[in-house]
Amino acid sequence: VRNILGIQAGYNGLSCPEDFQPIQLTVNTVRDIHMKGGSILKAGRGGFDAVKICDKLEKMGVNMLFTVGGDGTQAAANELYKEAKNRNMQLSIVGVPKSIDNDILFFDKTFGFDTAVAAASEVIRNGWVEATSCEKGVGIVKLMGRDAGFVALNAALASTIVDLVMIPEVPVQLDDIMKHVDNTLARKGFMVIAVAEGAGQELVATGQKD
Structure with missing residues (x-):
């Protein structure tokens, strides 16, 4: 993998890219993020539009998307998968369970x-x-x-x-x-x-x- 992008403000960063520019994640960018609270990508609610997001992912040439979050984030990722499948997009969507409430099914413990x-x-x-x-x-x-x-x-x-x-x-x-x-x-x-x-x-x- 040669190019890794961090999407800001959750799904807002993909449905409204003009307001939230992606961050290039390099070794120098992520070297000390474990020492910081919160997220360098900033959290975000709402902004989910499967059609707009798939359009943006195709335009950006993204072929692998990691969705990090709780039940709402993963439910939206499932809808995104359906839209991508309908388009026959060459896109892998990987859900990473992260919830401080620990309320995601099938996991004993989520990080956070x-x-x-x-x-x-x-x-x-x-x-x-x-x-x-x-x-x-x-x-x-x-x-x-x-x-x-x-x-x-x-x-x-x-x-x-x-x-x-x-x-x-x-x-x-x-x-x-x-x-x-x-x-x-x-x-x-x-x-x-x-x-x-x-x-x-x-x-x-x-x-x-x-």
Whole structure:
């Protein structure tokens, strides 16, 4: 492989190339990217148009495309594959699962997940410090996880200091939770709760996830 391009801002970089120019990925360009947070290509949402993207890939002479991302990115890549197949394009599309939520089927662990758990564990420890500083203190830590509670659950296990974990996969019984809170405060004098952002949505007025 002699020519490797980095597409900026996700699919926007292919459907709107005039706004997001591709980056030539050379040895010098990528030498120290592991030392930097985020991505030198910048993340992006939306911008997916299979027809426009295939047109651009043909024009650029790209014959292999790596799609790095979660379920949305890979679902779009599948649509891109269908369009390329209809055109008989000489194009290989390789899906690389990357999701801090770890919510991609058929994979035990996606890269990015361990980093998210480590960061969440540190936040939980901060919540513990706050909770133990007050009489009957309750530290509530809200973590990512709209549809999957892997980060909250694994961070709680890693920290060993969480008294209650709420995840979207398990319906919330409010009475049971309040009893557990009362019992824990009576026993310990403080508690820490880790909540995935999608947990308890069935209790809100609309019942819809936001």
